[in-house]
Amino acid sequence: MEPEQPPPYGAYAAIMAAFCGGLLGAGALARALGRDPEEHTTLDLVTLALATYKAARTLSRDEVTSFLREPFVEGHAHEGGEEPVENGGMRQAIGELVTCSRCVGTWVAAGMGATQIVAPRFGRLLTWTLGAAGLNDFLQAGFAALTSKSNEIEKRAAVLQ
Numbered sequence: 001m002e003p004e005q006p007p008p009y010g011a012y013a014a015i016m017a018a019f020c021g022g023l024l025g026a027g028a029l030a031r032a033l034g035r036d037p038e039e040h041t042t043l044d045l046v047t048l049a050l051a052t053y054k055a056a057r058t059l060s061r062d063e064v065t066s067f068l069r070e071p072f073v074e075g076h077a078h079e080g081g082e083e084p085v086e087n088g089g090m091r092q093a094i095g096e097l098v099t100c101s102r103c104v105g106t107w108v109a110a111g112m113g114a115t116q117i118v119a120p121r122f123g124r125l126l127t128w129t130l131g132a133a134g135l136n137d138f139l140q141a142g143f144a145a146l147t148s149k150s151n152e153i154e155k156r157a158a159v160l161q
Contacts, residue, residue: 005086011093019107026114035117044116047131051112054134056105060098069098 030037059065061080072095073082084095097103112130116123 005088008088008090008093011090014090015093015097019110023110023114026110026118030114030117033118035120037117040116044127047127048109048112048116050132050134051127051130052105052109052134054130054137055108055112056101057137059104059108060101069095072098 059068063079066077066079069082070077072084072091074085075082080099082095082099084099085091097107112123112127114123116127
């Protein structure tokens with residue numbers, strides 16, 4: 001039995017440093033450009049949350065972004081659910097990041113939040129577009145659930161007649 005390989009803590013630290021450095025850089029750029037993040041409303045937060053959900057699910061699960069996950073997963077990336085490579089290094093750490101919708105969601109939220117402050121016009125367009133797509137996912141799922149339940153009730157009623 002092979003000894004279990006320890007997690008790639010050095011790679012995790014580098015990723016966290018890049019995340020914090022990116023936020024620090026975006027904050028410094030926003031300050032230099034005179035952008036005020038306090039202008040954002042509760043509606044902006046809700047929109048950002050929906051956009052983050054949609055972008056994170058797309059990055060970590062959808063076939064269209066499998067080319068991004070491919071270098072960091074075992075086997076062939078396809079429709080999500082891939083396992084990260086286990087090499088104990090940066091590829092494993094990135095694989096764990098890009099296959100976890102909650103994990104990559106933190107990066108997405110930070111990127112879109114920073115974009116809204118640094119480049120407000122583009123940031124709002126991006127966030128509102130992805131937010132609408134995220135809301136669409138929930139509406140589609142709700143419609144499918146209601147349709148399924150309605151069909152089930154209709155079948156039961158037909159049996160009782």
